[in-house]
Amino acid sequence: MASKAEPAGLKLRVIAADRLKAVLGGEHFTPLSAADLADGRDRALANRLITTALRRHGQINHIIAELLDRGLPPRSGSFEAVLRLSLAQLVFLPDLGAHSALFLAVEALKRDNKARHLTGLMNAVLRRAQANSARYGLLPDELLLPPSSAEAWRSAYGDETVADIAEALLAGAPLDLTLREDDPELVEALGARPIMADTVRLDSRDRSVDDLPGYAQGRWWVQDAAAAVPARLLKLQAPGRVLDLCAAPGGKTVQLIKGGHTVTALDTDAARLDRLAGNLRRLGMTAETILADAVTYSPHEPFDGVLLDAPCSATGTFRRHPEVIWHRSERDIPNRVKLQRRMLESAVHCLAPGGTLIYCVCSLEPAEGEEQARWIGTELGDLVADPINPEELPELADAVTAEGTLRILPGIIPGGIDGFFVARYRRR
Numbered sequence: 542m543a544s545k546a547e548p549a550g551l552k553l554r555v556i557a558a559d560r561l562k563a564v565l566g567g568e569h570f571t572p573l574s575a576a577d578l579a580d581g582r583d584r585a586l587a588n589r590l591i592t593t594a595l596r597r598h599g600q601i602n603h604i605i606a607e608l609l610d611r612g613l614p615p616r617s618g619s620f621e622a623v624l625r626l627s628l629a630q631l632v633f634l635p636d637l638g639a640h641s642a643l644f645l646a647v648e649a650l651k652r653d654n655k656a657r658h659l660t661g662l663m664n665a666v667l668r669r670a671q672a673n674s675a676r677y678g679l680l681p682d683e684l685l686l687p688p689s690s691a692e693a694w695r696s697a698y699g700d701e702t703v704a705d706i707a708e709a710l711l712a713g714a715p716l717d718l719t720l721r722e723d724d725p726e727l728v729e730a731l732g733a734r735p736i737m738a739d740t741v742r743l744d745s746r747d748r749s750v751d752d753l754p755g756y757a758q759g760r761w762w763v764q765d766a767a768a769a770v771p772a773r774l775l776k777l778q779a780p781g782r783v784l785d786l787c788a789a790p791g792g793k794t795v796q797l798i799k800g801g802h803t804v805t806a807l808d809t810d811a812a813r814l815d816r817l818a819g820n821l822r823r824l825g826m827t828a829e830t831i832l833a834d835a836v837t838y839s840p841h842e843p844f845d846g847v848l849l850d851a852p853c854s855a856t857g858t859f860r861r862h863p864e865v866i867w868h869r870s871e872r873d874i875p876n877r878v879k880l881q882r883r884m885l886e887s888a889v890h891c892l893a894p895g896g897t898l899i900y901c902v903c904s905l906e907p908a909e910g911e912e913q914a915r916w917i918g919t920e921l922g923d924l925v926a927d928p929i930n931p932e933e934l935p936e937l938a939d940a941v942t943a944e945g946t947l948r949i950l951p952g953i954i955p956g957g958i959d960g961f962f963v964a965r966y967r968r969r
């Protein structure tokens with residue numbers, strides 16, 4: 542890590558490279574926090590470098606392939622992460638200037654035992670990148686997406702959707718909040734605008750989430766507009782007992798509580814369930830929380846409603862987590878599909894006759910959405926489809942399919958939205 546005597550801007554790059562390296566190694570991207578980098582301006586710059594490197598990952602792959610004809614050197618510590626951050630700066634963030642990209646990349650490598658022998662290579666590669674930066678800056682959007690995903694999405698949803706996904710990847714996500722109560726004054730104080738039902742959107746903000754008006758008082762929670770839809774569709778005749786399977790960190794749990802239901806929130810991950818409990822505390826809400834496996838859980842008494850927000854590829858969240866589309870693997874999907882099916886079978890057993898089941902995934906993969914709905918139709922005889930009516934969701938009416946399921950695609954509303962699939966059933 543950089544000390545005080547080290548060049549300005551080095552520390553943030555070393556920390557940014559560590560975070561990017563972890564994400565390249567398969568970890569989920571979370572922006573650097575004050576605990577990682579105390580200085581707010583440094584932190585903002587480091588996060589900008591990382592997110593640009595991740596959003597432009599496909600184009601940067603292309604640039605690296607052109608510049609390193611023998612590929613990335615093996616076992617080279619932080620070399621790849623530093624290179625990607627520097628290319629992101631040189632080619633896609635010209636306002637930051639080129640000098641620091643070159644100089645600090647070399648300085649960062651000098652401090653890494655596994656990469657310090659590669660400073661000459663880094664310098665040469667970045668100089669060639671600098672000479673070609675105008676051309677690289679015009680690389681086509683087709684290179685932004687992994688070819689196998691782009692092809693799968695093209696055949697499922699068409700060319701226009703693939704172009705929307707690439708555009709949304711670059712644009713990132715605004716901040717959507719679900720309001721606890723209708724409150725125009727709060728919406729104005731937040732600088733937000735209503736977009737659908739109790740969701741409001743902040744297109745830009747100058748503060749961290751917990752500094753926004755109403756956070757400490759629990760007057761809203763962060764939830765993408767698409768993620769807020771499934772709980773709204775769980776319409777019981779009267780408020781009842783609802784099981785939120787796979788509940789953490791609790792966005793849908795708190796919506797269900799807001800809807801007047803008595804909620805049991807179940808998750809298999811203790812740390813995530815703790816976050817759910819913290820969210821409930823901030824909002825002054827209560828739910829029964831259960832640390833258990835959704836596949837084997839068996840309640841004493843069946844529920845009037847079950848919401849299954851199943852673990853999935855999460856490809857629908859690519860605007861905030863650009864890495865998901867690169868971590869997506871064809872080989873992983875069948876295992877997830879199997880797990881989702883076991884959870885669906887378990888969800889049926891948790892449901893009282895006449896009760897409602899919502900199945901949803903934040904995924905763009907038909908295998909985790911439409912194909913699961915077809916499987917339910919043929920294999921889960923106790924369930925009957927309860928088609929979603931476009932009038933229930935005026936802003937997303939075009940997302941309702943002929944089968945009465947919901948396929949939310951990122952370009953369906955201005956400013957974008959997460960990819961999601963939702964289906965609703967009733968137990969016979």
Ligand SMILES: C[S@@+](CC[C@H](N)C(=O)[O-])C[C@H]1O[C@@H](n2cnc3c(N)ncnc32)[C@H](O)[C@@H]1O
Pocket residue numbers: 768786787788789790791792793794807808809810813833834835836850851852853903
């Ligand atoms: C998509 S996230 C849920 C998001 C949550 N519903 C919300 O709205 O905030 C999926 C959750 O499934 C949980 N999960 C994964 N496998 C599970 C299992 N076998 N049983 C219960 N929960 C599981 C994960 O820990 C994760 O919290």
